Amino acid sequence: MTRFPVLPAVILAISALTGCQVLQKPAQTTDSQKTSRTETEAPDSKQKTEELQTFKPSKPLLPDTISVKQQLVQTPARVGGKLVLGFAEIGTLTEYGLKMDAKIDTGAGRSSIDARNIKNFERDGKKWVRFDLPRTSKANVTLELPVKDTVLIKVPGDEDSQTRYVVNINVKVGDITQNLDVSLNDRERFEFPLLIGRDFLKDMAIANVGKKYIATEKVLDTFTVKVPTGGNLSIKEQIDKPVDVSGLALFGELEEVRIKGFKNTFKARIDTGAKTSSIDATDIEYYTKNGEEWVRFKVVNGDNSQTFERKVHREVSIKRHGGLANQSRVTVFIPITLGKISKNVEFTLTNRTGYEHPILIGERLLSNTALVDVAQQNIAETKK
Incomplete structure (x- = not known):
């Protein structure tokens, strides 16, 4: 068998003359080269991390709700x-x-x-x-x-x-x-x-007279409410609460009072300064009935008069002006009608001969029942 030992040498000679390159396997990357490449990439990664850490949004993040302080304020009526x-x-x-x-x-x-x-x-x-x-x-x-x-x-x-x-x-x-x-x-x-x-x-x-200190604004309560942050919701810091006068009758400085048994009415002074109502009583006599104290007295109105017998409810001390001594009176209950109001009213018994009006209507009846306008008279609405 004939061998051609000179063939490789011929091929090399031809490659050199023609300028062609001989194909070779790619060189293997060494560990040192890998390390070097990684180190050159590291600065770019670190820079990106710092940029992420220093990033801030253009607007602060808001909570879903905020707290608002409000006041409930009494306003005059x-x-x-x-x-x-x-x-x-x-x-x-x-x-x-x-x-x-x-x-x-x-x-x-x-x-x-x-x-x-x-x-x-x-x-x-x-x-x-x-x-x-x-x-x-x-x-x-x-x-x-x-x-x-x-x-x-x-x-x-x-x-x-x-x-x-x-x-x-x-x-x-x-x-x-x-x-x-x-x-x-x-x-x-x-x-x-x-x-x-x-x-x-x-x-x-x-x-x-059913309320006190209502002529000016007054803070009744202070509290905090939570409201959503979104939208255009407007929250008032002050909530006005007007003084409630609904459901109250209106009386003048003088009114007509009816007492059962009398045909004509009594003129009465509406007096917020008096605690208990008062009636003109004469011929006052005390006696005992069933072990309890009772009183007999006469009420006169014009040409009419009536004698009442009532159980004594209590004894009260009436303060008088100018350093005068207090006056002791007993009280009894008498049913009356004033406007639309019909009820058993507590009266002190006293001789009101020196007073202009035989009956005085005081605070106990008026409280939470009526307003009093002293510029008017006989304005109480009567029952239909």
């Missing part, structure tokens, strides 16, 4: 354009910046203030008076004012009369300011140093 005042309010002597607790009294024609150590004197040929106001927002305060007038107070059943000085003062309750001729009176035994009478109330305000 008005009826027929007149401010509704409670049994008690804050009165302000505007010229002196003095505040004091005031009682709203539809039975008093003139307002009165608690004055102590009253001394009269002359200044520039005119009568002046110096007095202390012991219960004000600035504690005890001494004032000097010209005497506007003097009034003679005659208390029924007492022989002695009392002279009181009258001074002119600006008094504010709620948003109403009135220039009043106020009488100076020692009210130490009374809860309220200032008494607001019909001179302040007439044409400006009406009384609601």
Whole structure:
């Protein structure tokens, strides 16, 4: 068999002459080369990580709800354009910046203030008076004012009369300011140093003795609510709650009262300053019945009269102005009709000969039952 040992040499010679390349296996990558390539890629990866860490959104992420603080605020009520005042309010002597607790009294024609150590004197040929106001927002305060007038107070059943000085003062309750001729009176035994009478109330305000301190705004409650963050929801920080006067009757300063057994009606003073109603009773006699105390008395109205016998309910002590001693009276229940109201009413028995009206309707009946407008009379709606 013939062999050709020179063939490879010939092929190499031809490749060299023609410029062709001989195909060879690709070189294997070494571990050192792999490591080198990885190290060159690492800086790019680290840079991307830092960029991710430093990325911040353009807007902060908001919670689904936010907390909003709200206040429930009492707002005053008005009826027929007149401010509704409670049994008690804050009165302000505007010229002196003095505040004091005031009682709203539809039975008093003139307002009165608690004055102590009253001394009269002359200044520039005119009568002046110096007095202390012991219960004000600035504690005890001494004032000097010209005497506007003097009034003679005659208390029924007492022989002695009392002279009181009258001074002119600006008094504010709620948003109403009135220039009043106020009488100076020692009210130490009374809860309220200032008494607001019909001179302040007439044409400006009406009384609601079932509530207190309702003439100005007052925060009733504070609470926090959660609301959604999305949308255009508007949340009020203040929720107004007007004073509720719905369902109350309206009485004038004087009303007609009916008592069973009498054909004609009785004229009655509507008096928020009196705790218990009162009726003119004469010929009062006490006796015992079944071991209990009873009373026999006569009620007169014009030409008609009637004798009642009633079980004594209790005995009350009536405070009187001007330092006069308290008066003890017994109470009984008598059924009456006033407007649409028919009920058994507690009355004190007293001789009201010196008073203008035989019946006085007090706070116990009026509370949560009626509003009182002293600018009107005989306005109670009657039963159909």
